[in-house]
Each structure stands twice: as C-alpha cells, then as structure tokens.
Amino acid sequence: MTRHLLSIDDVNAEEIQQLFATAAEMHDVQKREVKKLPALRGRTVINLFFEDSTRTRSSFEIAGKWLSADVINLSAKGSSASKGESLRDTVLTVTAMGVDGLVMRHSASGAAHQVAGWLDIPVVNAGDGTHEHPTQALLDGYTLQRQLGGPGSLEGKRIAIVGDLTHSRVFRSNVKSLTKLGASVVAVAPPTLMPSGVADWSKAEGFATSYHLDDVLPEADAVMMLRVQRERMSGGFFPTSREYTVGYGLTRQRLGMLREGAPILHPGPMNRGLEISPEAADAASSRILDQVSAGVAIRMSVLYHLLAGEESA
Amino acid sequence: MSEPAPERVSDPSADGRVVLDARDISRALTRISHEILERNRDAEDLVLLGLHTRGVPLARRIAARIEAAEGHPVAHGALDVTMYRDDLRTHPTRAPHHTEIPPVGIDGKTVVLVDDVLFSGRTVRAALDALADYGRPAVVRLAVLVDRGHRQLPIRADHVGKNLPTARSERVGLSLEETDGIDEVRIVELEGVTTA
Numbered sequence: 001m002t003r004h005l006l007s008i009d010d011v012n013a014e015e016i017q018q019l020f021a022t023a024a025e026m027h028d029v030q031k032r033e034v035k036k037l038p039a040l041r042g043r044t045v046i047n048l049f050f051e052d053s054t055r056t057r058s059s060f061e062i063a064g065k066w067l068s069a070d071v072i073n074l075s076a077k078g079s080s081a082s083k084g085e086s087l088r089d090t091v092l093t094v095t096a097m098g099v100d101g102l103v104m105r106h107s108a109s110g111a112a113h114q115v116a117g118w119l120d121i122p123v124v125n126a127g128d129g130t131h132e133h134p135t136q137a138l139l140d141g142y143t144l145q146r147q148l149g150g151p152g153s154l155e156g157k158r159i160a161i162v163g164d165l166t167h168s169r170v171f172r173s174n175v176k177s178l179t180k181l182g183a184s185v186v187a188v189a190p191p192t193l194m195p196s197g198v199a200d201w202s203k204a205e206g207f208a209t210s211y212h213l214d215d216v217l218p219e220a221d222a223v224m225m226l227r228v229q230r231e232r233m234s235g236g237f238f239p240t241s242r243e244y245t246v247g248y249g250l251t252r253q254r255l256g257m258l259r260e261g262a263p264i265l266h267p268g269p270m271n272r273g274l275e276i277s278p279e280a281a282d283a284a285s286s287r288i289l290d291q292v293s294a295g296v297a298i299r300m301s302v303l304y305h306l307l308a309g310e311e312s313a
Numbered sequence: 314m315s316e317p318a319p320e321r322v323s324d325p326s327a328d329g330r331v332v333l334d335a336r337d338i339s340r341a342l343t344r345i346s347h348e349i350l351e352r353n354r355d356a357e358d359l360v361l362l363g364l365h366t367r368g369v370p371l372a373r374r375i376a377a378r379i380e381a382a383e384g385h386p387v388a389h390g391a392l393d394v395t396m397y398r399d400d401l402r403t404h405p406t407r408a409p410h411h412t413e414i415p416p417v418g419i420d421g422k423t424v425v426l427v428d429d430v431l432f433s434g435r436t437v438r439a440a441l442d443a444l445a446d447y448g449r450p451a452v453v454r455l456a457v458l459v460d461r462g463h464r465q466l467p468i469r470a471d472h473v474g475k476n477l478p479t480a481r482s483e484r485v486g487l488s489l490e491e492t493d494g495i496d497e498v499r500i501v502e503l504e505g506v507t508t509a
Contacts, residue, residue: 001406018408025393025409034446037396067396304396309406 001305004116006125007132008176016180017151020142022301023294029066030293037300039308040069043100048091049126050076050106055268055292056126056136060103063299069307072099091115101307104128109169122306130167136267137173139298141181143291144222147263155182160216162188162248163226163275164237166195170267171226175201184208186216190248192237213248217257224265225250225276241274249273250280263287329486329501333475338458338496341474342371345456346378348472352454353423360422360450361389364440365410367429370491371458375427388415392426397439414447424450425472429487431457434468459498461485 001018002010011019029035045064049057057073064071074094076082081090087106095102102123104112109129116123127133145154159178165171165187175185187198187209195201198209210216217223228244238244245251250264255277258264264276264286272278281288333341353359356379363372369391376389393410395401426440437455444453456472461479479485479500486499 022408025411036446039396039401305406308401310403
C-alpha cells in the first residue's frame with residue numbers, strides 16, 4: 001500500500017478494492033455497541049485544515065477516534081498561519097510535536113504533495129484546491145459499488161458526473177478512481193464549467209463529455225451531482241442560478257428520466273434548489289446520507305492501512 | 314499485505330511428515346464436539362466463534378456435529394482479531410476478515426472460541442479483547458485442533474484435538490478441505506532456525 005494518499009494515482013485498482021474491503025468491515029463497527037478498534041492506539045493524527053470543512057474534518061476525526069488514535073484538529077483560522085507563518089513552518093511545527101500522521105486540506109492545488117516531501121510521516125490529502133480529494137472519490141466509489149452489487153459491479157457501468165467540474169477536485173479524483181474500477185464516466189457541465197483539455201483526461205473506454213444533461217440521464221447507471229462552488233467563482237460562469245438549474249439541475253422533472261433505482265450521489269454540502277431539487281435529494285434512490293456514513297468507514301480504512309502497519313522505509 | 318502471522322502458517326504443498334490425516338482430524342473434532350456438549354448440557358446457550366482463517370471452518374464443522382447429536386442447530390459465527398493483534402506494527406497491514414456474530418449475540422452466552430493451532434497464545438489474547446467489544450459472555454472457552462506448546466501468555470485450551478510437542482524450529486502446517494483442499498496436519502522442519 002502507498003505511504004501517502006495524495007492522489008488516486010497513488011493506488012491501483014487492487015489496492016482500491018482492498019481499501020473497500022477494509023472499509024466494509026469498518027462499516028460494521030458503526031453498528032456495534034463499542035465503536036472502537038484498538039488498531040491505532042498510541043498514535044496521534046493531526047487534522048490540519050487551511051480551508052473550511054465540516055463533514056470531511058469531522059469524518060476524519062471520528063475515523064481516527066474509532067481506531068483509538070489521538071486526533072487533534074487545527075484550522076488555519078486563529079492559528080499562526082493567519083499571523084503570516086509559512087506553510088512549511090506551520091507543518092514542521094505541528095508535526096514536531098510527535099505526530100504520526102497528517103491529514104491536510106488546503107486551498108492551493110498541490111499543497112499536500114509539497115508537504116509530503118517535507119515530512120517523514122504519512123500524509124493524507126483531504127482536498128487541495130481544485131486538484132484532488134482522494135478519500136471523497138473512494139467513498140463515492142465504495143457507495144456506488146455497494147449499491148450496484150459488490151466488488152466488480154462498477155465494471156461497464158456509466159456514471160454521470162454533473163455540475164461545476166472546473167472547480168471540482170471531487171470530479172478529478174472520481175474520474176481517476178471510477179475508471180480504474182472499470183466504469184465509464186460521462187462529464188456533464190455547461191461549456192463555461194467544463195475544464196479545458198478534459199477530453200484527454202482519461203483513456204478509459206467511454207469516457208465522454210456532454211453539455212446536455214437530458215441526453216445523458218436516461219443512459220446513466222448512477223448520477224453524481226456536484227456543488228456549484230460559488231466561493232471559487234469570480235462570476236460570469238452562468239447568467240443566473242435559475243438558468244443553471246434549468247440546464248443542469250437535477251430537478252423533479254429530470255428525476256423521472258433516471259433509470260429505476262439509479263443511485264443519486266452528492267458529496268455535499270448541497271445547494272438545494274440550485275444543482276439538486278429537494279425531491280431528488282430526498283428520493284428513495286438518493287444515497288447522500290450513505291455517502292456520509294461510508295466516509296467514516298473509508299477514512300478508517302485509509303488511516304488503518306497508512307498508519308497501523310510496520311513503518312515502510 | 315496478506316503475510317500470515319507466524320503462528321498460523323499453513324502450506325499444503327510443504328514437505329515434512331503428516332501427523333494427523335483426515336480421519337484423525339474428523340475423530341478429534343467429534344470428540345471435541347462431545348466434550349463441549351458435556352461441559353454445556355444446554356446447547357441453546359452455546360455460541361461457537363471460529364477465529365480466522367482456519368478456525369472458521371472448524372467452528373462450522375463442530376456446529377454441524379453438535380446439531381447432529383442434539384437435533385437442533387447451535388449458533389456459530391466468525392471472529393476476526395486483526396485489529397486487536399499486538400504485532401500489527403511489525404507486519405504490513407492486511408485487510409481484516411469478516412466478523413460474523415450470530416443474531417442471538419454473545420451476552421450471557423457460553424462462547425467457545427475455535428482455532429486451528431494454539432501456539433504463543435497471542436491470537437487468543439487478541440480474541441478475548443475483541444470479544445469484550447461485542448458483549449459480555451457468561452463463559453468463554455477455547456477449543457483448538459492442535460496444541461503445539463510454546464505459550465508466551467498464560468492461556469490454555471479447554472478442548473484440544475491433539476497435543477503435538479514440537480520444537481521451535483518446526484512449523485505446524487494445518488490444511489483444511491475448505492481452505493486448502495485437503496485435511497491434514499504436517500510438521501515441517503524450518504531451515505536456518507535453531508532451537509531456542
């Protein structure tokens with residue numbers, strides 16, 4: 001297994017399945033009376049978040065705690081980073097306290113890669129700019145695979161990923177991981193939110209892009225709606241939110257175009273009424289809350305495989 | 314990643330001498346099943362938990378024998394102790410196996426842990442810790458097919474199929490139909506290991 005998890009490039013299909021298999025066992029822990037495994041007893045994990053996050057950070061925190069690690073949360077707001085300390089000094093300072101693993105989110109693409117080069121402890125990328133968010137892609141793939149029938153069930157499936165693709169690290173990581181697992185991905189976005197050069201991203205059979213959601217939905221085995229990231233937009237990507245919803249929202253009308261039971265995913269936080277209607281978010285085929293609980297299981301699996309075993313030189 | 318822990322090594326293609334064949338194993342399991350019943354007249358409070366990997370099919374076989382003798386099924390399942398091992402940090406990590414606690418649970422039950430070979434006792438120590446996270450059994454007992462000695466912890470088995478005095482330089486290779494295609498127990502001399 002990889003030493004760091006910075007990108008989906010760090011794991012091959014077999015290792016992804018191994019992470020999924022471990023996550024499935026971790027998932028059972030959530031149902032137990034004693035939600036605690038001793039695997040990381042005596043280890044300390046630091047969650048260093050330079051960017052806002054609720055679910056990812058709390059998910060990593062719970063994952064670490066259920067594995068008996070000591071978990072420390074640090075956010076950049078109110079820390080020395082806001083007093084002008086460099087990234088390098090910040091991470092070297094916090095890890096000098098005797099930390100065994102670092103989970104990091106940063107608004108700069110590539111930040112986790114750079115930090116991993118400075119440290120001799122495992123680093124998990126919890127989102128870097130518009131680049132990658134590997135644990136989110138793993139939990140999405142895990143949720144889909146469970147839903148579609150277990151290991152191997154993603155083979156040949158068509159997954160539509162819809163929304164603000166330009167700014168989405170979730171999209172980038174998901175294209176890599178879903179195609180590694182044998183699925184094909186159809187990327188759907190308005191031309192202004194389609195990343196440039198996207199056609200060359202993946203050589204996977206059937207990797208395609210489309211500007212027309214209505215053409216894609218009836219053919220999809222699952223649909224993943226992505227959040228419109230207003231905080232990363234300087235405006236001008238679409239005229240009004242109403243027009244975005246008409247063209248690319250999963251509205252009540254579009255819900256009927258989906259195949260019976262096709263899972264609906266959204267990494268959250270949702271803009272209800274913008275990219276996803278309440279009817280879709282709360283539909284019986286919506287797996288959005290399953291994604292959240294899968295998030296804890298996947299992160300336990302990642303922390304276990306990166307931190308529990310022998311130190312890899 | 315799937316490197317087996319040292320005390321549970323089994324290799325059906327290995328050389329060495331066969332010390333138990335299929336009939337010996339079958340007889341030993343039948344005797345263990347009857348011993349368990351004798352110690353526990355009321356099979357309804359009984360829960361058999363096999364320890365991964367080869368304890369699981371053994372627990373299933375013992376459950377089948379008890380059912381045949383008593384006329385009603387006995388609760389059985391599987392326990393994975395990977396997360397509870399004390400040697401996690403000296404091996405590459407491996408994916409845990411599936412723990413299957415029967416629906417009746419283990420609270421107030423007589424739990425019989427079933428394993429293939431009892432050696433250092435560390436797997437059983439881990440299993441006792443794991444068990445405590447699932448509930449509080451009234452009694453916990455241990456049944457093993459082979460006891461090869463060399464305990465490193467104060468642990469003993471209640472039901473033993475065969476006591477096999479071994480040297481540390483030897484390896485006990487236990488194969489089962491379900492996992493290896495054949496029932497047999499071999500003792501193999503390890504090269505380059507001196508007796509401690």
